[in-house]
Amino acid sequence: MDTHVLMPELTALSLDFLEGIRHIIWYFIVGILLAGWIRTYKFHVRLRKRLPSFGSYAVLVAVAVAIVSPLCACGVLPIMVSLLTAGMPLTPCMALLVASPLMSVEGYAVTAVLLGTSWANAKLVAAIFMGLWAGLVTHLLAGRGFGVTEIFRGPIPVGDMHDHDCDPRIACNCPDRWSNRIARRHPNKFIIFLAKSAETGWKVGRFILFGLVIEVLATRYIDPEWIGSVFASTRWYTTVLVTLASAPLHVNQFTAAGILYGPLNLLERMGSTVSWGSGMAFLIGGPVTALPAMAVFLSLFKPRVFWLYICICFSGTLIVAFATQFFLG
Numbered sequence: 001m002d003t004h005v006l007m008p009e010l011t012a013l014s015l016d017f018l019e020g021i022r023h024i025i026w027y028f029i030v031g032i033l034l035a036g037w038i039r040t041y042k043f044h045v046r047l048r049k050r051l052p053s054f055g056s057y058a059v060l061v062a063v064a065v066a067i068v069s070p071l072c073a074c075g076v077l078p079i080m081v082s083l084l085t086a087g088m089p090l091t092p093c094m095a096l097l098v099a100s101p102l103m104s105v106e107g108y109a110v111t112a113v114l115l116g117t118s119w120a121n122a123k124l125v126a127a128i129f130m131g132l133w134a135g136l137v138t139h140l141l142a143g144r145g146f147g148v149t150e151i152f153r154g155p156i157p158v159g160d161m162h163d164h165d166c167d168p169r170i171a172c173n174c175p176d177r178w179s180n181r182i183a184r185r186h187p188n189k190f191i192i193f194l195a196k197s198a199e200t201g202w203k204v205g206r207f208i209l210f211g212l213v214i215e216v217l218a219t220r221y222i223d224p225e226w227i228g229s230v231f232a233s234t235r236w237y238t239t240v241l242v243t244l245a246s247a248p249l250h251v252n253q254f255t256a257a258g259i260l261y262g263p264l265n266l267l268e269r270m271g272s273t274v275s276w277g278s279g280m281a282f283l284i285g286g287p288v289t290a291l292p293a294m295a296v297f298l299s300l301f302k303p304r305v306f307w308l309y310i311c312i313c314f315s316g317t318l319i320v321a322f323a324t325q326f327f328l329g
Contacts, residue, residue, distance in 0.1 A: 036197030
């Protein structure tokens with residue numbers, strides 16, 4: 001491409017990208033500071049460790065922990081396995097696994113600023129529903145070959161995920177994280193808070209930037225009519241197709257919101273909007289699982305547990321998408 005043509009094009013793309021950054025920066029900062037405070041005092045870890053003591057209320061507590069913990073589908077798997085080997089039933093563990101990738105404190109803030117509070121609130125309700133749905137379905141099947149001793153492929157993993165001699169399949173790299181190394185050297189809570197906030201900002205920010213890059217490129221180079229035909233459609237089969245296409249994608253809650261930001265802006269300029277069905281199918285179906293998570297899950301658990309997990313994710317996403325389209329569309 002000629003330089004005289006390329007430079008204005010790059011300038012326009014850069015301005016679009018910077019506008020997206022300007023739009024979210026303050027909400028992003030507030031979100032990561034709040035998440036840094038939660039991580040500094042380990043509120044979510046304390047609740048997670050106490051999960052086995054909540055008995056019949058464990059599913060509700062698991063969902064509450066899930067929606068404040070910034071974990072993706074792959075990140076929550078070792079936690080789920082450690083809880084199982086510690087004696088926790090599969091029901092609350094499945095609720096934690098399904099709900100965790102969908103919402104967090106900073107995830108709510110990012111979704112609210114990119115897509116609006118209506119989308120953020122709908123996504124929060126959807127995350128709670130997905131956790132409860134996972135718990136309900138698993139509870140109904142718990143007595144049919146889904147006991148802790150019946151679900152693992154091969155030997156049951158031994159040890160907690162933070163033990164130095166635990167099963168390598170569930171080993172966690174928490175001690176090696178930059179913020180935890182800082183915490184060991186400097187026990188001052190304010191320094192730890194700054195380290196946790198900075199680390200959260202990097203972990204979240206890179207995915208938001210990736211999502212914004214995709215949004216800018218898609219908005220500029222993909223046919224608006226095609227985007228409209230997918231994301232503005234209220235047809236039931238479009239919702240199903242978006243769910244099927246989103247589930248294998250390796251996108252988390254931040255990237256998904258960043259990607260959907262483009263079609264939402266584009267369609268609003270065209271006098272239309274993203275349909276609740278397609279939008280929620282992407283926001284929930286994308287982060288709830290991914291091919292890497294599926295592969296790890298299948299390596300740890302027997303096929304029937306894998307298919308239970310997949311069916312919960314797909315059916316729950318479809319219920320959320322059709323319900324939001326019916327009530328809010």
